[in-house]
Amino acid sequence: MAKNEEGRRDFIGMALGGFTALGGIGALYAMKRTWDPLPSVKAAGFTTIDLKDAKDNVLVVEKWRGKPIFILKQSKAMMDKVKDEDKKRLISMDGGHYLVCVGLCTHLGCIPGYNPAEDSFLCACHGGTYDSSGEVTKAPPPRGLDIPPFRIDGTKLVLGETGPEYEKMLADGITLKV
Numbered sequence: 001m002a003k004n005e006e007g008r009r010d011f012i013g014m015a016l017g018g019f020t021a022l023g024g025i026g027a028l029y030a031m032k033r034t035w036d037p038l039p040s041v042k043a044a045g046f047t048t049i050d051l052k053d054a055k056d057n058v059l060v061v062e063k064w065r066g067k068p069i070f071i072l073k074q075s076k077a078m079m080d081k082v083k084d085e086d087k088k089r090l091i092s093m094d095g096g097h098y099l100v101c102v103g104l105c106t107h108l109g110c111i112p113g114y115n116p117a118e119d120s121f122l123c124a125c126h127g128g129t130y131d132s133s134g135e136v137t138k139a140p141p142p143r144g145l146d147i148p149p150f151r152i153d154g155t156k157l158v159l160g161e162t163g164p165e166y167e168k169m170l171a172d173g174i175t176l177k178v
């Protein structure tokens with residue numbers, strides 16, 4: 001088995017294991033179903049993901065430098081719900097709006113689960129929640145989900161490179177450097 005594939009299976013197994021704590025086979029099925037990956041290329045610390053086939057409100061989980069990365073395309077209904085100030089956390093590209101964040105709770109690092117029916121993330125470890133922009137809606141997480149360095153290249157997102165949109169997020173205090 002290729003090393004990358006092995007790593008991906010380990011990661012999926014780990015995330016599913018964490019999610020089991022929430023209970024509910026239906027929920028597990030819903031989460032697994034959303035994990036059809038988008039085309040991506042990994043090389044020397046960079047991960048390039050083509051978002052042109054991303055679907056509204058379907059969570060995609062990628063891996064970058066050993067960390068889970070959540071990618072969530074926002075539907076119009078989701079955009080209507082997200083507060084204006086939290087829209088600054090979203091990446092706008094090719095006519096769509098995306099949450100792209102490290103999928104580790106900012107409290108103590110568990111992997112939150114996504115509930116598409118409520119457009120929200122729940123961290124089962126201590127009950128913290130985040131909205132679809134990755135902003136905290138219930139403590140204890142001290143801040144929103146961190147955003148990895150990125151550069152926009154047409155319909156593609158290059159994780160690990162720093163583009164002007166990411167620089168602005170850093171300067172505006174939207175995310176910490178990861």
Ligand code: FES
Pocket residue numbers: 105106107108109110123124125126127128139140141
């Ligand atoms: S680790 Fe997520 S709420 Fe504590």
